[in-house]
Amino acid sequence: MDTFRHELAIYLNDHLAGATGGVELAHRLAHEHDSAELTGLARDIQEDRDSLLRIMTALGVQQDHVKVAAGWLGEKLGRLKLNGHLFSRSPLSYVIELEAMRLGVDGKAAGWQTLHCLSEHDSRLDRADLDDLLARAEAQRETLERLRRQAVTAVFVKSS
Template sequence: MNALAYSGADRRRPTGGGAELRLLGIYLNDHLAGATAGTDRAARLARTARGSALGRAIEPVAAEIAEDRTALLDIMRDLGVPVRRYKVSAAWAAEKLGRLKPNGHLVRPSPLGTLLDLEALRLGIEGKTACWQTLGRLGAADERLDLARLAGLLERARRQQETIEEWRVRQAERALAATVG
């Protein structure tokens, strides 16, 4: 059964207390932190690959990832979940620090760096997919969550996964094929 296929007939606003909202806030802020890092990584990859076939494939995905982050912020607002700026800032800083990793090349970009960026994006999109699924399940009991919007976000995340995986496999072959065999 599709995780978002609910009738909505008996949807209502949850009556849970502050503990549930606190946990939901932690959960959504953790996803927002990941979305912040993912948005930056996707935008950087699209910039560095501009003009190539990879760039043409990644540019629309990077734009969608940025839109998905905005959608998450909208959902948090609708649910009354405050943004924890320290988590967003930490994710932003961690993404920047992650660029300093050695990649086998000192001056020019490494094909390994592109592969690792694609793998990081794949993992981030998988996490985002899980978040949309979780919110869809919660939306069955909470009218503040738009099930149709969540279904659209989920479908878009699945398309993003397919695109990123296709290019991840290509990049792995390009970067690593000569090392085996």
């Protein structure tokens, strides 16, 4: 597996950057909506990022602090969406943010699947741990999709 060490380091650091932005967004959503469900989701997403860091350490992959900072900054810049409200928060923002979280979780699951595949060739990767991470990503996807559908109804369906 040493042949692809450089490419794997780039790949894992790209996922770490995304995870960093995802953690920031998840914590912000949990805080803004004062939701126990979102708080639990944010905690799980933080734990997933921590798991990625442990995997990177086990594989001898160094963190690219520039990419991590870019992931953090990207989440901050993502707040500057023009959703029809200049000085206040648009109800549409929650829908967009849940969709962004859902896409992030799908990307994270793809990363876990990649590592699961590589575990056949590298004993430093624990297949059982990766199975657990994949299952948690699927549960997160289901939660986010349910919350997104609720938000879509609240924003786009007007009660008469």
